[in-house]
Amino acid sequence: MFKPLIRISVLSCLVSLNAYAKPVVTINGISLTQQDYEQYVEIRSQKTKTNVTPDKRTIIEEMIDRELLRQDALNNKLDQDPKFIEQLKQLRDNLLMSFALQTYLANNKITDATVRNFYNQRITQIKMPKQYKARHILVETETEAKAIIAEIEKGKSFGKLAKAKSSDLGSAKQNGNLGWVTKQKLVPSFGNAMEKLAKGEYTKTPVKSRFGWHIIKVEGIKFQQAPAFNLVKEQIRNGLQSQQMQQYSFQLRAKAKIIK
Structure with a gap:
């Protein structure tokens, strides 16, 4: 009772193999099969690094051009060139x-x-570096910086002073906010002064860098996440x-x- 099923299975395999070996195009007597076509599509997609494949006709035209070049090279005995x-x-x-x-x-x-x-x-x-939620005010002279520190000590808002007087226009728009930063990503004088501050503290003396004079405030401290x-x-x-x-x-x- 199983023999008919076996014959059908064998016939199905033969049909599949024949389809695989069937030429998709013949150039000067050389046949390119469905297997050649599928291998070329796979290699082509690896080289172009894309899953988008042109239509079959375009692929076959490419294969024809490649085969003609190969045949011409062999006809000219380029395979024997040193x-x-x-x-x-x-x-x-x-x-x-x-x-x-x-x-x-x-x-x-x-x-x-x-x-x-x-x-x-x-x-x-x-050892993960510490992160500091920092604000700063940047001015051109030490005198200006000292005057701003005096205003902060009198109770004026650090953020409002940064917005009104900081020459760092990018952070000034955010009331001096620099976000979460690490010492390693800042100029040394700024980073060294910042890491000495506890949460809520600001520098009582101006900090000099190549950009000018800073007043720095730390509003939060945390360890950077791995x-x-x-x-x-x-x-x-x-x-x-x-x-x-x-x-x-x-x-x-x-x-x-x-x-x-």
């Missing part, structure tokens, strides 16, 4: 080296657990793979007989 032979050797060697690396990495896969473990170990060792695992896991994996490739190279050197 330059071609040398470049072909280089391409072969590069492809072999690439396959050797791919095979090594495939046989020594870095698991998600390894990546996670690396993240957990390293993240606890990293990057989430999902945001850095592929970077970690790539870094571990780089280490693997170095290790692979060291192993090959250790086994090799090298004479310099």
